Amino acid sequence: MRIALLAHLRHPIAPPFAGGLEAYCWHLAAGLTARGHEVVLFASGDSDPSFTLDAVSPVHHEARFPRLEHRGDPGLRSHVDAAYGAACDRIAAGGFDVLHNNSLSRLPLERRRTERVPTVTSLHAPPYDALRWFVHDSPSPTHRLTATSAAHLRSWWPDGAPPEASVLHNGIDPAAWPWSGRGDGSAVWSGRLAAVKGAHLAMAAARRAGLPLTLFGPVEETDYWEGTIVPQLGGPVRYGGHLPGPALAAELGRASVFLFTPCWDEPFGLAAIEAMACGLPVAGFARGAAAEIIGEAGRLVPSEDTASLAAAIPAALAVPRSVPRERVLRLFTRDRWLDACEALYAEARAGAPSPSPASRAAP
Structure with a gap:
């Protein structure tokens, strides 16, 4: 198939990844290309040049409009709308069999566009007002929508999802996150250093439990980093930097427990399955x-309760390390994810009915 992949423009689609959405788009492009599809990545012009790239904007918009995401800035909104509108026009004229839309923009959801190019839209964020109506209005025989988990699907359609919407779990290449049979007794955390990811709560819980902790990931919110994280660093709690995948996998494999501390309704949790694979x-x-x-691969406690999180660490440490790895191999591999993507593309192209609710249910 000739496939257009439309990415979000906040960050480049290139390693080391700024977040899960960037990793998702990169691995999707790489995986589909490896399967023999002709893939064009529509993303910022400073994305990975190893792909066939159509620049939606010359550079990612965090470089031009720093720290204005989610703030309703009219200049950023106008810039993004113009870029996506032009990209959608190029996709419509480009002879593509299908578009996989990961943009978080309302424009690719318009029926006049999805009727012209069969489209799969993957939702990567909890529902928000600027997009909700357009998502709910968009299902059609040539438009499939996916959420990253059953919980995420319910958040978008609390009264029941339409037949064109289903769960598409993220997947990773287990070979890129090799299993390690023994840890060194330390805890590890990885993700974007932003308040909603809760690294400060992981720090508090690790100190309370008496475990060394290393944080990994990009600094997304400078104020949060300087005002909340940096003052807590020192002694057994340290920052290990923003590492590329192979180096991060090696660091994860050395640790004994992963701390997962979302302070928002995390749609999936890619960092967790990367750690579980290790x-x-x-x-x-x-x-x-x-x-x-996470299922049987860990222990969970009420949100933002650091005392309970510290108390749950010994129980998590008692889980055999084979259990999280086996869960990833069973449910969250790249091949399983790509198989599901290809099936969705075929549905959108054919306008075929979606699977039954039973077959769409999460494992």
Whole structure:
């Protein structure tokens, strides 16, 4: 198939990844290309040049409009709308069999567009007012929508999802996150250093439990980093930097437990399954999709309760390291994810009925 992949423009689609959405788009492009599809990545012009790239904007918009995401800035909104509108026009004229839309923009959802190019839209954020109506109005025989978890799907359609919407769990390449049979007794946390990710709560819980902790990930919110994280660093709690995948996998494999601390309704939790693939059981907050993703591979406690999180760490440490790895191999591999993507593309192209509710249910 000739496939257009439309990405979000906040960050480049290139490693080391700024977040899960950037990793998702990169691995989707790489995986589909490896399967023999002709893939064009519509993303910022400073994305990975190893792909066939159509620049939606010259550079990612965090470089031009720093720290204005989610603030309703009219200049950023106008810039993004113009870029996506032009990209959608190029996709419509580009002879593509299908569009996989990961943009978080309302424009690719318009029926006049999805009727011209069969489309799969993957939702990557909890519902918000600027997009909700357009999502709810968009299902059609040539438009499929996916959420990253059953919890995420319910958040978008609390009264029941339409037949065109289903769960598409994220997947990773287990070979890129090798299993390690033994940890060194320390805890680890990875993700974007932003308040909603809760690294400060992981720090508090690790200190309370008496475990060394290393944080990994990009600094997204400078004020949060400087005012909340930096003052807590020191002694057994340290920052290990923003590492590329292979280096991060090695660091994860050395640790004994992963702390997962979302302070929002996390739609999936890619960082958790990366750690689980390396053999780390999880101690975390039961928020968003956490219970669905982590399952028997960890122990979860009420959100933002650091005392309970510290108390859950010994129970998580008692989970055999084979358990989280086996859960990833069973449910969250790249091949399983790509198989599901290809099936969705075929549905959108054919306008075929969606699977039954039973077959769409999360494992």
